[in-house]
Amino acid sequence: MKKLQFRIISILMTVFVIFSICIGFFSTQLLQDYAVESQEEGLVEQAIMAGSSLDGVAKDPSDFLNLKQxxxxxxxxxxxxxxxxxxxxxxxxxxxKQSPALENHRNREEVQAVLTGKPQGTDLRKSNSTNETLFYVARPVLDQAGEAIxxxxxxKPLAEMKQLNSQIRNSILTFSVLALVLATGITFLITKRIANPIEEVMDVAKNLSDKQYSSRYSGKGYGEVAKLGATINGLAESLQEQMQEIDQNEERLNELINHLVIGVMLLDEQRNIQRVNPVMCRILGMDSNELLGQSYADVTKSYGLSHLIEKTYRKKEMQNKEIYFYYPAERIVDANIVPIAGKNKGDxxxxxxxxxxxEIRRLEKVRTDFVTNASHELKTPVTALKGFSETLLDGAMEDKDVLKQFLEIMLAESSRLDLLVNDILELSKLEQKQVPIAYEEVRVKDAVLSTxxxxKQKAEQKQITMEFIEEEEVNIEADSGRLKQILANLIDNAVIYTQAGGNIVVTLKKKEEHAIISISDNGMGIPEDELNRIFERFYRVDKARSRNSGGTGLGLSIVKYLVENFNGTIAVQSKAGLGTTFTLTFPIRHF
Known part of the structure; x- marks a missing residue:
């Protein structure tokens, strides 16, 4: 039996037993008293009726003895x-008893009552002759003249009178036992109909408290129990919907936090880490499993960040500062520390x-360097044009040889200025992806041979041999003109920075779904400490030679952006004095 049903039956049976005992006790007493009184009254009536049969039989008191019969x-x-x-x-x-053996009864109460003139007398006492407790009823015997003689x-023995009381008591006890058994059976059936639905409702409520929100009440109750079941089902549905919404919101929040470009870390009132996102893990150089539950002071290697966090805990106000990280990598971060309320009040x-x-600071530096370099690059031809113009205006134009020489120089400088401006505009358009690209199927071999x-003329002047090795014929989807521009820039650089008598090798091969183009030379090479800067604008390894060759310093930057526009990559390997190899990788699209 279930606990609730057992408790209900136990309570009802206890109450029933208590009431039965009380009612049985009082009813037994009442019935016993009533039974005794009824028998006493019956004995009195019987005595009166029986005694009346003796009245008028005797003529006088002397004849009283004849009444024995x-x-x-x-x-x-x-x-x-x-x-x-x-x-x-x-x-x-x-x-x-034999009458001679009996003592005088004149002093008996019932006898005294009759002798004093009462119609009858009664008494309850223990008989000296029989040692029984008897109930006595006495009445006068009259003669024919109506005088008491x-x-x-x-x-009647009191035990005999109380025998009926025992029967009453046994009957009441038997009835109580039968009523108890019957009541237990009825209570069991009723409580089963009540307790089972309530037990099921309790089980559903417990499941809900254990976060099993799919639990439902399906029992057949009636009345208020049925309403309770419907209410608990409504509560379960509401909780399930709310928890689904909470889970969805939690999932959205997790996705949002995990895909933020900002590192997020949650600290509790004990200064332990409760939550981190992948960006924060990357900044701190540790896995989330190593961070969660740890004190921030043990995992953050930045004094500036620790100081800012402690300041926020102390002042309970939002703090913002630009902080430098030196471990695990050099970084500059914009730190914002925001205080929020904890789970408990006051936390x-x-x-x-x-x-x-x-990267932003690096780009700002690149932009600053670009402005500086652009200004410097533009200043040279502008200064030359201004200087030669002033010289000509001061009278040098009268000398035809000088005039022609100066005009040739001015034309060269203006051409260089025009080339520089065009490259700057071209680079700007490439950065903003505003350069139109007409994709078509391009045979890489044709683009290389065209370049x-x-x-060819410049290479022949320096007696440089150029060789093309095609391991496998490859076609890619690209802009033919832009691809030739990329190849022309890299091969032209190879010719410029390769000593006379050197050689240049262009290799084409296919690897998985990519076309690999390698441009190698055995020229002057690039120092290893400068390899990561060669794609910067206006950056030159050999500044004097590059400028004298007519370069603007923007060629490799333009190449880099063009390659990226084709969803490709460019890499460089070089050692000073041993030559340089540029490797281009382009995805192959099937036609």
Whole structure:
């Protein structure tokens, strides 16, 4: 039996037993008293009726002794103890004892009551002759003249009178037991109909508290229990919907935090890390499993960040500062520390937001360097044009040879200025992806051989041999003109920076779904410490030679952006004095 049903039955049975005992006790007492009183009254009536049969039989008191025979007959009819007592208290006849053996009864209460003129007398006492407790009823015996000539008495044992009480008590006990069994059966059936649905409702409520929100009440109750089941089902549905919404919001929040470009870290009031996103892990150089549950002071290697966090805990105000990280990598981060309320009242948690602005600062420096370099590159031809113009205006134009020389120089400088401006504009358009690209199927071999023709004269002047090795014929989807521009820039650089008598090798091969173009020379090479800067604008390894060759310093930057526009990559390998190899990788599209 389930606990609830057992408790209900136990309570109801306890109450039933208590009430049964109380009602049985009081009803037994009441019935016993009523039974005794009824028997007493019956004995009184019987005594009056039996005694009346003796009235008028005797003529005078002397004839009282002749009533023994009548008394013995009455004994057979009444089945009670019959006694005849003279007016002086002498026992004339007794159905239980021989009259001579009995003492004088004049002082008995019932006898005294009759002798004093009462119609009957009663008493309850223990008999000296039989040692039984008897109930006595006495009445006067009258002669023919209507005078009292003696006393007629009936006696009945109290035990016999109480025998009915025992029967009443046994009947009540039997009825109570049967009622208890019947009540238990009925209570069991009723409580089963009540307790089972309630137990199921309790099970559903417990499942809901254990976060099993799919649990439902499906029992068949009635009345208020059915309403309770419907209510608990409504609550379960509401909780399930709310938890689904919470889970969805939590999932969205996790996705949002995990895909932020800002590092996020949550600290509790104990200064332990409760949450981090991948960007924060990357900034701190540790895995999330190594960070969660740890004190921020043990995992952050930045004094500036630790100081800023402690300042936020102390002042309970948002803090912002640009901080430098030197471990695990050099970074510049914009740190924002935001205090928020914790789970418990008075607790304060912190959200640490780190935005890596290293690249931004680098680009700002690149932009600054670009402005500086552009100004420097533009200043040279502008200064030359201004100087030669002033010289000509001061009278040098009168000399035709000088005029022609100066005009040739001015034309060269203006051409260089025009080339520089065009390259700057071209680079700007490439950065903003505003250069139109007409994609078509391009045979890489044709683009390489066409480029060879462009630089053939310059290569022959330096006696440089150019070789093309095609391991496998490859076609790619690209802009033919832009691809030739990339190849021309790299092969032209190879010719420029390769000593006379050198050689240049262009290799074409296919690797998986990519075309690999390698341009190698055995020229002057590039120092290893400068390899990571050669794609910067206006950066020159050999500044004097590059400028004298007519270069603007923007060629490799333009090449890099063009390659990226084709979804390709460019890499360089070089050692000073041993030559350089540029490797271009382009995805192959199937036609």
């Amino acid at each position: 009548e008394a013995s007959v009455l004994k057979q009819h009444t089945k009670h103890r019959v006694t005849l007592i003279a007016l002086d208290g002498t026992v004339v006849y007794d159905s239980a 003696g006393v007629f008495r009936l006696a 304060m948690n912190l959200i640490v937001l780190l935005y890596d602005i290293t 060879f023709k462009l630089v």
